[in-house]
Amino acid sequence: MDIIRIDNLEVYAYHGVYDEEKEKGQYFYVNAELYTNTRKAGMNDDLDASTNYGTVCDFIHDFMTKHTYDLIETVAEQLAQALLLEFKLVKSVLLEIRKPHAPIEKEFESVSVEIERGWHEAFVAFGSNLGDKEKFIDEAIEALSNLPQINIVAISDKIVTEPYGNVEQDVFLNGVMKIETLLPADELLQILQKVEEHAGRERKIHWGPRTLDLDIIFYDDDIISEDDLIVPHPDMKNRDFVLKPLMQIAPYKLHPVYRKTISDMYAELMAKKQ
Template sequence: MKADKIKIQNLEVFANHGVFPEENVLGQKFVVSAVLYTDTRKAGQTDELTASIHYGEVSAFIDRYLKEHTFQLLEKVAESLAEELLLQTKGLQKIRLEIKKPWAPVGLPLETVSVEIEREWHTAYIALGSNIGDSEAYLKEAIDKLDHLPTSRVEKVSSFLVTAPYGVTDQPDFLNGCLKLQTLLYPEELLRELNRIEQEAGRERIIHWGPRTLDLDIIFYDDLICEEDDLCIPHIEMHKRSFVLKPLEEIAPYKRHPVTGKTVREMLGELENAGQETADA
């Protein structure tokens, strides 16, 4: 479903941003335009302001934020403002933000320069696993740390299940789970945070598929298909792993694989049927 739009066009703000010291001291005019992507259906039906985004409050927030902060680059102004608006504005799913700088000091006759960006909330599904020490404590601590990232929030968490080890079988059973995360982080940024949380839990990458205090994997990120050297989304092995599909099916049974088009429930059913056929053979 496409989001509706509320537009704020050419809001003038006098603020102190720029590379040159005099720009930070003397200040200058900036012109801000924003497209706020949200769902206006309820407001349209009820005629209640609280059911929508108050564009007056957003305009006041933009004015106040630009005046209270000082940045060198327009890119930083736009990035920081977009992030704060997404974090602070209830119902805001996505924002397109343009910040214009009239009479930029480039020594040439120009009317304006500007930076325009789009930022939005993304949905990621993360698999969790542990088979060393207090596994339940490691998983719960990881969930708490993800929920307390400044630009992320945990929406759903599956129950934990005990599963046999995968790959290297001569090791303790695992405790596994999955969670749904709303995040402003890009995939590579999210991966870095997951690696940091693993390291803080004492994760050591010694044996592939070996025992570990904590394992965090990105299974889905929106409907992104990514094939980088250090990051593959959707997770390349997910359709083979019941310890991923079972908890994932609990919180997102109808989430579709962006390549195969199969739902999580369908992939789990196929895997369980294949295992039953192998057992019957």
């Protein structure tokens, strides 16, 4: 990935915990590395194919002067998100906010916060087998698409599948969507659970009926093992209602644990069922 770098952009702004900092202000210095692809711009000498660093500098200055925060951690977090939402060619950003005049009664050069944020690729499986199944799914997709931190890239067909497990219940409507998101995996999970709750999801019976089910199948190529989140989804290799719609939108996606493509995993599952 190519880098557009901005060093020591000076901004006079009003961030700080103390009232004096908010009233009098002080100088801040911003270092930014914008990770993007400059190939097309470089080959065609076309500014429209690149990210204009002058416009980025103006954006950073305006953002930091129009907003006031107590913490430079908050300045960095909010500015990074704003940059990624505004400049569509930028995939990630390394951002440092320096504060050389922080109210510290010791000799020092500056204090700073440095963070790296960017867009992540995730695959989310959806399903429903209670009530108006298609309505629950469509409303969930719309709710996610309305969040600025989520871009829906592709959605599979909705397929009718038999229930998984030993609980007697109605057939499911299932599918998978590919998204880009600024949210870390744990925050994405929280958003998905809120959407499920809005649809009236109740967790009473394991593998039981539900108005809406949203599961993170992949998050980048990360391997996550937490109490409330395991990614890639641990049972996806046995679930044709996950693999079949994934085949539509990402047949060559490589499973980071099994090192097999979705196409290969689906073929193996179908062979087992014969």
